[in-house]
Amino acid sequence: EAGVAQSPRYKIIEKRQSVAFWCNPISGHATLYWYQQILGQGPKLLIQFQNNGVVDDSQLPKDRFSAERLKGVDSTLKIQPAKLEDSAVYLCASSLNIGLLNSPLHFGNGTRLTVT
Amino acid sequence: TQLLEQSPQFLSIQEGENLTVYCNSSSVFSSLQWYRQEPGEGPVLLVTVVTGGEVKKLKRLTFQFGDARKDSSLHITAAQPGDTGLYLCAASGNTGKLIFGQGTTLQVKP
Numbered sequence: 759e760a761g762v763a764q765s766p767r768y769k770i771i772e773k774r775q776s777v778a779f780w781c782n783p784i785s786g787h788a789t790l791y792w793y794q795q796i797l798g799q800g801p802k803l804l805i806q807f808q809n810n811g812v813v814d815d816s817q818l819p820k821d822r823f824s825a826e827r828l829k830g831v832d833s834t835l836k837i838q839p840a841k842l843e844d845s846a847v848y849l850c851a852s853s854l855n856i857g858l859l860n861s862p863l864h865f866g867n868g869t870r871l872t873v874t
Numbered sequence: 875t876q877l878l879e880q881s882p883q884f885l886s887i888q889e890g891e892n893l894t895v896y897c898n899s900s901s902v903f904s905s906l907q908w909y910r911q912e913p914g915e916g917p918v919l920l921v922t923v924v925t926g927g928e929v930k931k932l933k934r935l936t937f938q939f940g941d942a943r944k945d946s947s948l949h950i951t952a953a954q955p956g957d958t959g960l961y962l963c964a965a966s967g968n969t970g971k972l973i974f975g976q977g978t979t980l981q982v983k984p
Contacts, residue, residue: 762916791972800878800962800974801917814971849916862907863972865916 760784762866764850770872776838779869783831783852789813791863792825792835793849801849807833808856837871845873877901878963878975886981890952895978897963898945904966906946908937911960911977953982 763782771777783790788809793801804823805815810830818825822841827833837844847868853861881896897906905924909917921930923939923946930937934957936949950957963975 793974798976798979800880800964800976802974803971806971851916862919862922863917865918867915 762850762852762864764848764866764869766869767867768870768872770874771840773842773873774839776836777840777871778837779835779848779850779871781833781835781850781866783833783850784864786854787852787864788830788855789853789861790827790833791851791853792833793851795847795849795868797846804835813856840871840873842873845871847871878965878973880961880963880975880978882978883976884979884981886983887953889954889982889984891982893950893953893980895948895950895961895980896945897947897965897975899965900944901965902943904943906939906943906963906965907972908946908948909962909964909974911962912958917960917962950980953980955982955984958982 765780769777790807792804794804795801804818805825806813807827810827823837825835847870849865849868851863851865853863855861879898887893905922907922908920910920911917921937926941926943928939934951938947958981961978964972966972
């Protein structure tokens with residue numbers, strides 16, 4: 759099966775600019791996650807979708823970050839305006855459903871964002 | 875807030891040596907997972923442990939879940955350069971939210 763696809767792989771922007779990341783999950787996976795991974799740290803959950811509804815966005819900085827999954831398939835994550843501390847790898851993951859035992863997460867290769 | 879602490883943060887060893895990585899928390903988890911991440915790629919699931927005291931083996935890797943389901947360990951026997959990577963533990967509580975530790979960077983030198 760095709761894996762989780764993310765684009766772009768790399769992005770360099772200046773602070774205060776906007777940026778968007780795209781994720782195409784594994785076909786049939788109802789649950790989609792966006793994680794932020796700062797260099798040397800573990801991934802931090804930003805937002806979790808179940809189909810096109812938000813399950814958890816408690817750690818999403820809503821003043822600058824937004825995410826949507828309009829048709830319950832692809833998702834986009836946007837940052838506007840970007841700050842230096844947003845430099846990180848943004849990982850998208852999907853799972854068949856909520857409930858990790860029977861629905862392990864499959865990760866994409868991420869988008870590496872550098873804010874200068 | 876549920877936190878997972880991994881130790882050590884960095885480990886550099888020679889090929890053929892054994893090593894153990896630890897994942898500890900003050901919280902009880904319904905399940906715990908170990909992932910391996912290589913540079914430029916996303917984490918890949920190695921194993922899920924569910925039952926307190928459970929031991930799972932994956933070739934030269936041995937995973938153990940603590941009796942109280944608050945901690946776990948990963949032991950690698952006769953490490954090889956191909957084992958190099960970032961090892962992450964992750965756990966899920968009652969909400970289903972997956973929380974990651976900060977990771978252990980392993981370097982195995984030939």
